[in-house]
Amino acid sequence: MTEERxxxxxxxxxxxxxxxLGNLGGALLFPVFAILISxxxxxxxxxxxxNNPVAAYAALVNGAFGNPAAIGRTxxxxxxxxxxxxxxxxxxxxxxxxxGGEGQVYIGALTAAWLGVSLGFLGPLAIxxxxxxxxxxxxxWGAIPGVLKAYFGAHEVITTIxxxxxxxxxxxxxxxxxxxxxxLIPGTADIDAAARIPLLGLGLGRANFGIFIALxxxxxxxxxxxxxxxxxxxxxxxxxxxxxxxxxxxIGVNTILALAIGGAFAGLGGGxxxxxIYGKMAIPFVSNLGFNGIGVALLGRNHPVGVVLGALLFGxxxxxxxxxxxxxxxxxxxxxxxxxxxxxxxxATKILEFVLGKRARELAAGTRLEKGLGS
Amino acid sequence: MDLxxxxxxxxxxxxxxxxxxxxxxxxxxxERSGVVNIGLEGxxxxxxxxxxxxxxxxxxxxxxxxxxxxxxxxxxxxxxVMCITFEADxxxxxxxxxxxxxxxxxxLMxxxxxxxxxxxxxxxFKPIAIPGLSDIPLIGQAFFxxxxxxxxxxxLVPVTLFxxxxxxxxxxxxxxxxxxxAVDTAGVSVTRMRYYGVALSGILASxxxxxxxMSLLSAFTEGMTNGRGFIALAALVFGRWNPLGAAGAAxxxxxxxxxxxRVPQDVIPNEFVHxxxxxxxxxVLAGFGGRAIAPAxxxxxxxxx
Numbered sequence: 001m002t003e004e005r006x007x008x009x010x011x012x013x014x015x016x017x018x019x020x021l022g023n024l025g026g027a028l029l030f031p032v033f034a035i036l037i038s039x040x041x042x043x044x045x046x047x048x049x050x051n052n053p054v055a056a057y058a059a060l061v062n063g064a065f066g067n068p069a070a071i072g073r074t075x076x077x078x079x080x081x082x083x084x085x086x087x088x089x090x091x092x093x094x095x096x097x098x099x100g101g102e103g104q105v106y107i108g109a110l111t112a113a114w115l116g117v118s119l120g121f122l123g124p125l126a127i128x129x130x131x132x133x134x135x136x137x138x139x140x141w142g143a144i145p146g147v148l149k150a151y152f153g154a155h156e157v158i159t160t161i162x163x164x165x166x167x168x169x170x171x172x173x174x175x176x177x178x179x180x181x182x183x184l185i186p187g188t189a190d191i192d193a194a195a196r197i198p199l200l201g202l203g204l205g206r207a208n209f210g211i212f213i214a215l216x217x218x219x220x221x222x223x224x225x226x227x228x229x230x231x232x233x234x235x236x237x238x239x240x241x242x243x244x245x246x247x248x249x250x251i252g253v254n255t256i257l258a259l260a261i262g263g264a265f266a267g268l269g270g271g272x273x274x275x276x277i278y279g280k281m282a283i284p285f286v287s288n289l290g291f292n293g294i295g296v297a298l299l300g301r302n303h304p305v306g307v308v309l310g311a312l313l314f315g316x317x318x319x320x321x322x323x324x325x326x327x328x329x330x331x332x333x334x335x336x337x338x339x340x341x342x343x344x345x346x347x348a349t350k351i352l353e354f355v356l357g358k359r360a361r362e363l364a365a366g367t368r369l370e371k372g373l374g375s
Numbered sequence: 376m377d378l379x380x381x382x383x384x385x386x387x388x389x390x391x392x393x394x395x396x397x398x399x400x401x402x403x404x405x406e407r408s409g410v411v412n413i414g415l416e417g418x419x420x421x422x423x424x425x426x427x428x429x430x431x432x433x434x435x436x437x438x439x440x441x442x443x444x445x446x447x448x449x450x451x452x453x454x455x456v457m458c459i460t461f462e463a464d465x466x467x468x469x470x471x472x473x474x475x476x477x478x479x480x481x482x483l484m485x486x487x488x489x490x491x492x493x494x495x496x497x498x499x500f501k502p503i504a505i506p507g508l509s510d511i512p513l514i515g516q517a518f519f520x521x522x523x524x525x526x527x528x529x530x531l532v533p534v535t536l537f538x539x540x541x542x543x544x545x546x547x548x549x550x551x552x553x554x555x556x557a558v559d560t561a562g563v564s565v566t567r568m569r570y571y572g573v574a575l576s577g578i579l580a581s582x583x584x585x586x587x588x589m590s591l592l593s594a595f596t597e598g599m600t601n602g603r604g605f606i607a608l609a610a611l612v613f614g615r616w617n618p619l620g621a622a623g624a625a626x627x628x629x630x631x632x633x634x635x636x637r638v639p640q641d642v643i644p645n646e647f648v649h650x651x652x653x654x655x656x657x658x659v660l661a662g663f664g665g666r667a668i669a670p671a672x673x674x675x676x677x678x679x680x
Contacts, residue, residue: 049486097466099413152661155669157466158612159660161413161605162653173646294470331485336478343471344453348463 030346031299031306035313038341045337046330056330063323064316070323072204075211076277078315080105080286082214083269084293085300085307086221087142087262091156092302093225094258095238100145100160101266102290103167107141108134108270110171113188113281114179116274120192127197131213131271138267139260141167146256156259164290175281187282197276210276214311217265218304224261225304234258266290295343314339378513384633385517390591392622392629393521393528394419394583398607399614399621400535401579405451406616407539408572409552409565409672410458413469414450415580416604417476422447422581423588424480427595428487430497436589439497443581450476451577452570459569462676473604481597491597499593500524500586522590524582531579535618548572552670555677565677580604609656616670628652 043053064074084101091098111134119126145163148154181189197208225231236244237254245251269289274281296314300306317339321332345351398415405412412418422443429442454472457463484491500522508519539545550558551568559565583603588595606628613627614620628651635648 045482099466099470148657148661154657154660154662157411157413158608159657162609162657165602165605165653166650169646169650173644177644291470291474294467295474298467331482331491333478333481333485333491336474337482340471340475340478343467343474344457344463347467348457348461350461350463 030349031301031310034299034342034345037345038338041341042334042338045334049330051328051330056324056328056334059324059327060317060320060335062320062327064320066323068203069205070319072200072207073319074312074316075200075204075207076315077318078311079210079214079276080269080273080289081292081296081311081314082211082218082308083265083272084289085296085311086217086293086304087266087269087290088293088297089262089300089302089304089307090221090225090265091258091262092297093238094234094254095241096149096255096258096262097157098142098145098160098259098262099157099294100142100163100167100259100263100290101293102288103160103164104138104141104263104266105270105273105289106167106171106285107263108138108267109274109281109285110174110179110188110270111137111267112271112274113175113191116191116195116279117179117189120195123192123194124198126192126195127275130195130275131268134267134271135264136267138270139264141267142263143256143260146259149259150252150255160259171281171285172283175283175285179281181280185282187285188280191275191279193279195275196279197272206277208276210272213268213272215308217268218308221265221307222304230254230257266293292339295339295346298346299342380637382513382517384630384637385514386521387633388626388630389517389521389525390629391632392625393525394586394591394603395607395610395625395628396528396532396622397583397586398580398604399610399625400531400618401576401583402608402611403535403539403616403618403621404548404572404579405576406572406611406673407552407670408548408569409555409670409675409677410455410569410573411465411469411674412454412573412576413466413608414454414472414476414604415576415607416600416602417469417473418447418450418577418580419584419587419604419607420480420598420600421450421476422584423599424483424584424595425581426585427494427497427588428483430499430589431495434498436498436500439589440500440582440585443585444578447577447581447584448574449577451573451580454577455570455573458676459566459573462678465674477598480595484595484597493597494595496593497589499589522586524586524590527582532618532622539618544571549670552672555672559677559679569677580607583607606652609652612669613652613656613659615659615668624652624655627655 046053046056063070065071084105087101087104088098112130115130115133116126119129145156145159148159149156175188176186179188181187183189197210200207200209225235233244233249234254234257236247236249237251241251273286292314296307296310299313300310317335321335324330325332398419402412402415425446426439426443430436430439433439450472454468457468458465481491484494488494502520502522505519509515539549547558547563547568548571551565555565558568584600587599607625610624610628611621613624614622631648631651635645638648
């Protein structure tokens with residue numbers, strides 16, 4: 001527990017800056033280690049398939065940042081991952097594991113697809129209204145596992161996994177039945193172009209102002225967690241439920257709020273995808289945003305700034321993969337393998353402990369939950 | 376509904392439930408030892424893929440199965456090394472296993488077969504009618520004209536029940552998941568018991584995967600497990616971490632799948648039938664109709680004092 005107390009201490013005033021600087025080395029150690037090891041293993045895999053790792057990685061970087069179109073694709077891939085990363089990170093700060101990002105994205109996306117069409121006549125005015133509705137539906141859907149945990153003791157890992165499938169089934173049914181358009185592509189009708197999130201232009205392709213909404217969401221997450229009484233309570237519950245309870249902080253209400261606010265971020269992410277990129281909810285809808293959000297959050301040590309950086313890395317890998325496959329015959333699935341390896345190593349504190357001794361464990365604060373599933 | 380159709384539904388129930396039972400029983404060994412395994416989905420797909428690769432190069436379904444078991448074991452051991460030895464977070468390691476298996480099989484499809492999508496056809500385990508038994512009206516064809524893997528599953532359920540509740544190994548396994556300190560005090564290695572549990576989950580989940588790719592079909596298709604690993608996880612929880620309970624839950628979920636396409640879409644939409652296992656799991660986890668309680672030490676790395 002000592003390392004977690006370190007993390008929680010000195011959360012206000014000038015000490016914040018000093019603490020951030022002091023902990024920077026520790027904060028970067030595990031993610032950088034995990035990223036390095038994954039790229040080394042990746043290079044071995046590329047060699048084994050008879051390709052040149054340097055050429056493959058160069059193509060990867062080129063495909064992610066090489067030209068405005070590539071940068072645009074990277075921004076498009078990064079945007080939803082910021083939201084789903086925040087969804088995981090926010091709940092994690094309360095000591096909760098939100099595996100439900102996937103379902104929450106679907107709920108938000110359906111909300112946007114439905115309201116976007118109905119309110120399309122409002123033009124740009126529809127955008128804030130629809131996105132606010134996505135925040136609300138994501139919040140309510142996210143609150144379900146919170147209530148199940150707070151009042152019925154059902155563990156959130158299992159319930160959020162189950163709720164993913166329920167959300168997907170529910171939204172697919174809605175999109176294919178009551179809300180189905182007459183068009184050839186199965187799914188909802190197109191949202192009026194005037195009611196969509198505007199494109200950034202600058203040769204960035206379909207990249208849109210959604211990325212700024214994502215950055216704003218990260219700022220909001222930071223302010224909520226570190227600058228409000230409620231955020232303090234949520235973090236207190238995450239650091240030590242017993243002590244929080246003793247101090248009169250309600251565990252139940254903060255559990256529900258942490259999961260619900262996490263859900264609100266993911267719901268907004270689904271809405272931004274629909275209002276910014278797709279203009280409708282086509283079935284099958286994009287997938288794995290929620291699961292990749294877990295990796296993003298962990299890599300970013302569950303801090304909003306880290307989440308943005310983690311999302312950028314994941315987003316860049318996703319867009320660089322196409323170029324890599326095109327230029328070097330290395331299958332684009334390699335990037336999933338790289339992400340999986342990063343995920344495997346980012347919480348394996350003991351590996352570095354062998355190298356650095358006990359200090360490594362202290363540096364690992366914020367990357368793991370020291371509690372079981374049984375409680 | 377006539378008797379013939381009922382027989383078809385029963386046969387379909389068995390076919391749907393078989394991969395779930397393999398994976399759920401595998402998950403039970405892991406979770407009973409105290410290691411959460413949400414990587415069942417990944418372990419299944421690795422089994423499905425490796426089985427087809429083994430059968431493709433050897434021309435033998437049995438060698439395919441052996442390859443699958445070896446691959447499932449290796450992937451399970453990655454989870455074990457990460458969670459048990461390196462004390463990585465078990466949920467995250469499980470998520471990584473799923474991602475690694477899904478991405479890895481997609482990657483290897485291109486490397487081995489030249490393109491993604493579906494592999495070439497391979498030798499598979501064909502249905503074997505058991506003389507006499509398969510002639511019983513209604514249930515004969517459903518239960519006794521199935522592939523060898525289904526018969527293995529029939530054996531596996533009672534064997535698992537016996538091993539877990541009637542052998543010293545089972546007692547140690549359960550104790551490791553409940554009170555690892557006591558197991559340690561008794562001179563049994565917690566680490567070793569957990570390695571056994573996780574290893575068994577990989578072996579059994581790969582059987583489930585092989586059933587999909589080399590019995591229901593005779594080829595591997597990317598993403599073919601399609602969430603079955605998570606349904607198996609649901610069956611495990613719904614069955615309260617008990618072999619009989621998990622098998623019963625898997626049969627119920629298999630039945631739900633079997634009737635999905637027989638219920639008219641305008642009466643109950645497929646999507647709602649599909650939701651059923653997940654809703655039921657939440658209901659029992661929330662304590663309606665008798666609480667489902669996980670092993671006490673599940674999810675916690677064990678450190679010797």
